[in-house]
Amino acid sequence: MINNRISQAILVSGESGAGKTESTKMLMQYLAFMGGKAQAEGRSVQQQILESNPVLEAFGNAKTVRNNNSSRFGKFVEIQFDDNGKISGAAIRTYLLERSRVCQISDPERNYHCFYMLCAAPSEDCKKYKLGEAKTFHYLNQSNCIELDGLDDSKEYTDTRRAMSIVGISSDEQDAIFRVVAAILHLGNVEFAEGSEADSSMPKDEKSQFHLRTAAELFMCDEKGLEESLCKRVMATRGESITKNLDPRAAALSRDALSRIVYSRLFDWLVNKINSSIGQDPDSKILIGVLDIYGFESFKTNSFEQFCINLTNEKLQQHFNQHVFKMEQEEYTKEEIDWSYIQFVDNQEILDLIEKKPGGIIALLDETCMLRNSTHETFAEKLYQKFKDNPHFSKPKFSRSDFTIHHYAGNVTYQTDLFLDKNIDYAVNEHQILLNASKCSFVSSLFPPCEESTKSTKFSSIGSSFKQQLQSLLETLSAIEPHYIRCIKPNNVLKPAIFENSNVLQQLRCGGVLEAIRISCLGYPTRRTFFEFINRFGILQPKVLGRSHDEVAATKMLLGKANLTGYQIGKTKVFLRAGQMAELDALRTEILGLSAKKIQTKVRSHVARKKYVMLQHFATQLQAVCRGTIARWRYETMRREAASLKIQTCYRKHCARKTYKEICSASTTIQSGLRGMAARHKLHFYRQTKAAVIIQSHCRCYLVLSNYKRMMKAIITTQCAWRGRVARRELRELKVAAKETGALQAAKSKLEKEVEELTWRLQLEKRIRADVEEAKAQENKKLQLQLQDLQMQLNDTKELLKREKESTKAEMEKTLVPEICVDTTQVNELTAENNRLKALVVSLETNIEEMKQKFGETDNVRDEWCKKATDAESQINELKSMMQRFLFH
Numbered sequence: 001m002i003n004n005r006i007s008q009a010i011l012v013s014g015e016s017g018a019g020k021t022e023s024t025k026m027l028m029q030y031l032a033f034m035g036g037k038a039q040a041e042g043r044s045v046q047q048q049i050l051e052s053n054p055v056l057e058a059f060g061n062a063k064t065v066r067n068n069n070s071s072r073f074g075k076f077v078e079i080q081f082d083d084n085g086k087i088s089g090a091a092i093r094t095y096l097l098e099r100s101r102v103c104q105i106s107d108p109e110r111n112y113h114c115f116y117m118l119c120a121a122p123s124e125d126c127k128k129y130k131l132g133e134a135k136t137f138h139y140l141n142q143s144n145c146i147e148l149d150g151l152d153d154s155k156e157y158t159d160t161r162r163a164m165s166i167v168g169i170s171s172d173e174q175d176a177i178f179r180v181v182a183a184i185l186h187l188g189n190v191e192f193a194e195g196s197e198a199d200s201s202m203p204k205d206e207k208s209q210f211h212l213r214t215a216a217e218l219f220m221c222d223e224k225g226l227e228e229s230l231c232k233r234v235m236a237t238r239g240e241s242i243t244k245n246l247d248p249r250a251a252a253l254s255r256d257a258l259s260r261i262v263y264s265r266l267f268d269w270l271v272n273k274i275n276s277s278i279g280q281d282p283d284s285k286i287l288i289g290v291l292d293i294y295g296f297e298s299f300k301t302n303s304f305e306q307f308c309i310n311l312t313n314e315k316l317q318q319h320f321n322q323h324v325f326k327m328e329q330e331e332y333t334k335e336e337i338d339w340s341y342i343q344f345v346d347n348q349e350i351l352d353l354i355e356k357k358p359g360g361i362i363a364l365l366d367e368t369c370m371l372r373n374s375t376h377e378t379f380a381e382k383l384y385q386k387f388k389d390n391p392h393f394s395k396p397k398f399s400r401s402d403f404t405i406h407h408y409a410g411n412v413t414y415q416t417d418l419f420l421d422k423n424i425d426y427a428v429n430e431h432q433i434l435l436n437a438s439k440c441s442f443v444s445s446l447f448p449p450c451e452e453s454t455k456s457t458k459f460s461s462i463g464s465s466f467k468q469q470l471q472s473l474l475e476t477l478s479a480i481e482p483h484y485i486r487c488i489k490p491n492n493v494l495k496p497a498i499f500e501n502s503n504v505l506q507q508l509r510c511g512g513v514l515e516a517i518r519i520s521c522l523g524y525p526t527r528r529t530f531f532e533f534i535n536r537f538g539i540l541q542p543k544v545l546g547r548s549h550d551e552v553a554a555t556k557m558l559l560g561k562a563n564l565t566g567y568q569i570g571k572t573k574v575f576l577r578a579g580q581m582a583e584l585d586a587l588r589t590e591i592l593g594l595s596a597k598k599i600q601t602k603v604r605s606h607v608a609r610k611k612y613v614m615l616q617h618f619a620t621q622l623q624a625v626c627r628g629t630i631a632r633w634r635y636e637t638m639r640r641e642a643a644s645l646k647i648q649t650c651y652r653k654h655c656a657r658k659t660y661k662e663i664c665s666a667s668t669t670i671q672s673g674l675r676g677m678a679a680r681h682k683l684h685f686y687r688q689t690k691a692a693v694i695i696q697s698h699c700r701c702y703l704v705l706s707n708y709k710r711m712m713k714a715i716i717t718t719q720c721a722w723r724g725r726v727a728r729r730e731l732r733e734l735k736v737a738a739k740e741t742g743a744l745q746a747a748k749s750k751l752e753k754e755v756e757e758l759t760w761r762l763q764l765e766k767r768i769r770a771d772v773e774e775a776k777a778q779e780n781k782k783l784q785l786q787l788q789d790l791q792m793q794l795n796d797t798k799e800l801l802k803r804e805k806e807s808t809k810a811e812m813e814k815t816l817v818p819e820i821c822v823d824t825t826q827v828n829e830l831t832a833e834n835n836r837l838k839a840l841v842v843s844l845e846t847n848i849e850e851m852k853q854k855f856g857e858t859d860n861v862r863d864e865w866c867k868k869a870t871d872a873e874s875q876i877n878e879l880k881s882m883m884q885r886f887l888f889h
């Protein structure tokens with residue numbers, strides 16, 4: 001593809017279970033690996049292409065009798081490449097999904113894998129979709145095969161969801177997809193019973209009602225609407241519509257039709273989603289298409305699907321024939337080479353029988369479908385009439401509605417029973433309206449409203465649309481170079497290491513492989529124009545590339561050089577036998593190898609030299625860089641040293657300055673301290689001096705003062721003495737003069753002194769007298785009290801004595817026993833007591849007498865002193881008068 005810039009197609013064919021799908025996957029993996037881009041951001045196209053397989057397999061594959069993982073649809077994967085040969089986009093086209101499987105399976109087959117996966121999903125998902133075990137669903141339990149050996153459905157579920165995410169299906173979309181799948185399962189469990197009206201139907205029981213309700217919930221549509229769409233049908237007749245009840249059987253068919261159409265639309269949605277997710281490359285000019293399409297099928301019961309599948313195989317066989325036989329031999333004739341024509345079985349007539357328009361089986365089927373009240377029997381009748389003379393058509397002897405087609409691969413008898421139903425490709429109007437109105441955007445998008453014109457005018461059938469699809473596929477295939485892969489199934493028991501010869505031979509015959517090999521051996525499968533040939537193999541003999549040789553001669557020279565024989569030279573092309581091109585290619589490869597070696601040598605030496613020069617240059621640069629680095633490093637070191645020196649200097653300077661400042665401040669402090677101290681000393685000395693001066697001054701002052709005072713005193717004394725002398729002299733004179741008054745004066749003084757003394761004594765006496773008076777009064781009072789006490793004691797004692805005397809006397813008298821009864825001790829005691837009391841009385845009386853005496857003496861002294869005082873007073877008064885008189889004189 002890269003060399004010739006021609007798109008290619010790989011057609012993988014073979015019967016069911018032969019390995020088409022596996023081979024296709026391997027091919028896709030290979031192409032993705034070879035053409036895959038380095039993983040850019042997020043998911044790469046190739047990854048999406050590969051991950052589309054598990055998604056499509058989950059929804060389009062099922063277990064059949066022949067294959068546990070049978071693809072129930074055809075697939076053409078178009079991988080687009082850009083100019084660099086890298087994958088730039090992809091498109092997947094699918095063909096004819098087997099819809100009937102959704103509602104009907106036979107033992108031991110299974111329905112589509114997705115149903116079983118969903119039933120084995122994690123419990124929260126099952127709960128969400130109200131699902132139970134797979135065997136509880138009608139669409140799954142028609143067959144006893146529920147589980148497959150070596151297939152874990154729950155793991156498949158997880159893997160499928162992961163793959164869906166990779167291909168760009170969002171989580172919400174995945175939820176909606178599985179919700180629809182679950183709804184189909186629930187729908188399948190709705191059974192119908194006779195309704196109240198004739199030929200009407202209704203859900204059979206509570207269980208059916210539940211499943212109907214759940215299906216409606218999952219579809220997010222009206223439950224009643226769903227029931228009516230299943231149990232009733234609106235018939236439009238000439239402008240008016242009539243609602244017709246469906247009997248239970250028809251209702252069940254309607255239910256299955258709904259399930260089929262929903263599933264089919266879901267599958268188409270998935271394919272479209274994958275395509276839009278992967279994206280197409282409109283600029284891509286080259287592509288590789290891989291076709292994985294169902295192989296020829298011939299079962300006991302063959303229905304519409306087998307009819308379509310076998311049509312496909314007829315078409316592909318025709319393409320193969322055309323390419324390998326027809327076109328090949330036409331080319332030989334055109335190029336006028338020596339060739340005897342080989343006959344081959346052309347299946348054009350069979351294709352005409354099936355698809356010719358008008359008059360082919362498909363056309364008749366469409367016609368029958370369009371007619372009201374037509375049945376499969378009328379259809380079969382039409383076929384019998386129309387093709388009774390066709391050698392490829394026959395009517396089985398014991399059947400009224402079957403027909404047999406003589407396919408290139410063998411005869412297949414088809415049962416027409418469901419041909420009409422399966423061919424009709426439209427959603428029942430009620431179903432369409434119901435699901436279009438779903439609250440779930442996903443479900444409603446599966447059933448977009450159809451235009452009125454298309455609804456009424458155009459009839460669309462599966463057969464016709466499939467035919468068109470095939471036509472378009474073959475057109476695509478014709479435009480590109482096809483390659484064929486024929487898968488051969490070694491045995492029918494799906495086991496390894498078993499090779500059934502006859503079976504394999506049959507497959508080889510059916511596929512036209514033997515003829516293809518024969519023609520390849522006889523014919524010339526490879527051909528090239530002279531220009532292409534010389535251009536490609538000219539290097540075997542470089543001189544042919546000059547202008548001196550014509551193309552034919554040059555071609556022959558080249559072929560001679562390669563020692564090839566048996567080839568043919570045509571008008572414009574050279575035709576080579578099988579294998580010759582490979583020989584030439586090997587030779588070319590060898591020469592190319594040698595040339596490549598030479599070129600490599602030169603290139604290597606050139607590269608080595610270049611490398612050397614470059615290394616030298618780099619070494620110099622490196623050295624320069626290293627030296628520069630070292631120099632920079634040295635310079636840096638020096639700079640750092642200088643800087644460190646500077647820093648040290650600064651630091652030392654800073655330290656010294658700091659120390660100096662500290663010393664300065666310390667010395668200033670000391671100086672100020674010393675100065676302060678000196679000043680304080682000075683001040684102290686000054687103060688001392690000042691104090692001394694003051695003391696001295698005071699002392700001096702004192703000395704002077706005392707001297708002065710002494711002097712003054714001496715002076716005064718002297719003066720006094722003098723004056724005294726003078727005075728004494730005068731006194732003496734005066735004394736003499738006043739000699740007579742002097743005696744009086746002396747007497748007067750003496751008298752005054754005496755008066756004073758007497759006054760003093762009088763006062764003292766008065767005071768003493770007052771004290772004595774007071775003491776006397778107190779003493780008297782005391783004595784009186786004592787006296788009274790004594791008096792009282794005395795009286796008491798006397799009384800006591802008296803009473804005792806009397807009592808003693810009375811006692812003595814009473815007893816009349818004198819000496820014998822008297823206690824002598826008691827008498828003695830009483831006597832002593834009596835004496836003591838007597839002494840006390842005497843002493844008290846003495847005391848009283850003394851006191852009386854004493855008071856009497858004191859009064860005498862007092863009286864005496866008073867008398868003296870009165871005398872002295874009178875003398876004083878006398879003297880005073882004398883003095884006054886004297887002085888007066």
Ligand SMILES: Nc1ncnc2c1ncn2[C@@H]1O[C@H](COP(=O)(O)OP(=O)(O)OP(=O)(O)O)[C@@H](O)[C@H]1O
Nearest residue numbers: 015016017018019020021022067069070071294295
């Ligand atoms: N190359 C292979 N190596 C081993 N097993 C293979 C190979 N190819 C196919 N098989 C086995 O055969 C089975 C069927 O293969 P595959 O599904 O590819 O068949 P098919 O031709 O696509 O069938 P159908 O037409 O039914 O889809 C595979 O599941 C696998 O078990």
